[in-house]
Amino acid sequence: MSTHSVTLALPALYRSDDVLAFHARDAEGVSEQVAAGTGEARLRKAVVLAGVPVLLDVTLTPSEALCRIDANGELGEPALALAMDALRSTLALRIDPAPFADFVRDDPVFGPQVARQPGLRIVQSATVFEALTWAIIGQQINLPFAISLRRTFIEQAGRRHSSGLLCYPEAPDVARLDLDSLTTRKFSRAKAETLLRVARLAAEGKLPLCQLGDPERAAAALLAIKGIGPWTVNYTLLRGYAYADCSLHGDVAIRTAIGRLLGMADKPGIADTEAWLAAYRPHRTMAAAYLWASLNQLPD
Template identity: 65%
Template sequence: MSAKTRQLTIALPPGYRLQDVLAFHSRDTESVAEQVGPASLRKGVLLDGAAVELDIAFGAATAACTVRADSALSAAASAQVDGALRSILGLRIDPQPFAAFTRDDPLVGPLVAAQPGLRIVQSASAFEALTWAIIGQQINLPFAIALRRTFILQAGRRHSGGLWCYPEAADVARLDADDLTSRKFSRAKADTLLRLARLVDAGALDLAQPPSGDVGPVSAALLAVKGIGPWTVNYGLLRGYGYADCSLHGDVAIRAALQHLLDEQVKPDIARTEQWLAQYRPHRTMLAAHLWASLHQRPHE
C-alpha cells in the first residue's frame, strides 16, 4: 500500500440506518463530488490542499474505508480524515440520549418512535457545511444543489479517481464575485461566500472547534461576518460540527413540521418556534432531524 493510501475500519452502531446516509449523499444526481452505490459511498474532499477520495464499503456492522490521496498528506490533513469520515457517516451525534429524553413526551415521543435510530449526517468539514448553508438559504433544494455543483466545479479540484473535491477556503478565496454571479448566484450569496472564504484563508476566522466542544466563540465570530445570520450559523453548527443543541427556529421546514405537530392552521412565527424548541435543550439538533423527517411521513407528502 502506498504512503498516499490508508485503510481503516469503522464500527457501525446497531440499527444503523444506511439508507439515510446514502440518500443524503446522493442528492446531486450528477454525482459530481459524491458517488453512491447500494452499499458504498465515494466522496471527494480537499484536506489541507490535498485531493482525497474517501471510498467506503458498508458491511453488516462495519464501514471499510479506503483513503486515497493524490499527494502525501500533511499531519493536519491526516488528522482531519477520521473526523471527516465520522461526519459523512452520521456518527457524530448519538441518537439514543434524545430518544430517552422524549420517550414519555406525548408530542415528540411518537415522532422518535416512528424513526428509531434516525441520525444527522454531517458535511465533511465545517467550511463545506457553512458554504452549503449560504448557498442553499432561501431557494428551493433542486436549485441549491445545482448551485452547489457549479461551486464545486468552479473552485474545487478533480481527484485522479474522477470525483471532484469540495473546495477549501483558499480555493474559493481566489474567485471573483463575477465568477459566481455569472453562474446564477445572487450577488449577496457570492459576496458572503467570498467574504467567509477570505477571512478563513487569511487566518482572521478560525473554524476549528475548541477541544472543550464550546461552540460559543465560533458562533460569535460567524455572526460578526456580514451576510451570515443565526439560521446559517445554526445550520453550519449542525452539519459542520455535529453540535447537539442547534436551534433551527428560523427554518421554514421546521416551522411547517411544528405546525403539523401542533395541528394548527398557520405556521408558528420564529419567536414562538424558538421558545417551543427551547424546552428540548440540549437535544435540539436531534429534534430538528425528527421534525424534518416527520414531513416526509405524512400521507400527502
C-alpha cells in the first residue's frame, strides 16, 4: 500500500454540505461514506485508478480539505495525477461559479437564484468513466431506482479496497461482465448492452476517456456509439469533463424548473428549452446547477 497526503485550500463560500449530500445519496454507502461533525466532516470514496484500488479520504474544515490517497499498490506519477484530479472533481473544485454569478447579476431569472444560494457548485465524478456509466444508468428512470442500479453495478464490477469499501470500477472491470450479470439484476437489456459496449470500447482503447481531453471531440466519439444520445453526452461532459457550457435541454428536471421559474402552466418542450438556455452561453452548466437547485427551494 502507498499513501500520499495533500491539503487543498477551499474557496470562499465553499458549500461543503452540498458536496457531502451528493456523495451521501446512497444510504448503503458501498463506495462512498460521509460523516458530518462539528467544525469538520469526512468523505471517503473508493475508485479504481490506472488499475489500482484507491481510497480518497478527505476531512473538510471550513477553509481546507485535508486529503489522503490510500492505494492498494504503488501509484506512479500518471496515476497520482489521476487521483489528484479525482479529488478536485469529487470536491466540486473544477468549475468556478464566479463567472456565471457575474454574468447573471442583473438577470431576472438567475440573479435572485444566485443571491439566494451564492457559491453553488457542481460535483464532478471521480473519473470520466464513472460519469459516463452513471449517465447511462440514470437515464429515464427515477433517482432512487438509479442509485439502486448504481450500487448493483459497483457490486458486480467493483474491486474491494483494503478499507472495506468497494471501488467504483474502471472500464476493464466492467468489460469482463456478461449481459446476464446485469439483466438479472433489474437492468434493462438496452441499458446493460450500452454499459458493456462503452466499457469494452474504452478497455480496448477505442474510446479514450480522459478528463483533460477535448470535450467536443469526446462528444462526437460518444454520439457515434449505439445507445448514447445527446442527454447522456451532455451529462458526461458536465460530470466527467467539468465542461462549463453543457446544455441539458433534454433533462426533465431542467425543463420543469424553467417552467416553474417562468410561471408557465407546464414545462417547455425540448426545442424551446434549448433555445432559452442558449442565452446563457458559455455558462449553461452553472445554469443547470441553479435550475436543479431551484426545485428544492421553498417559496419566499
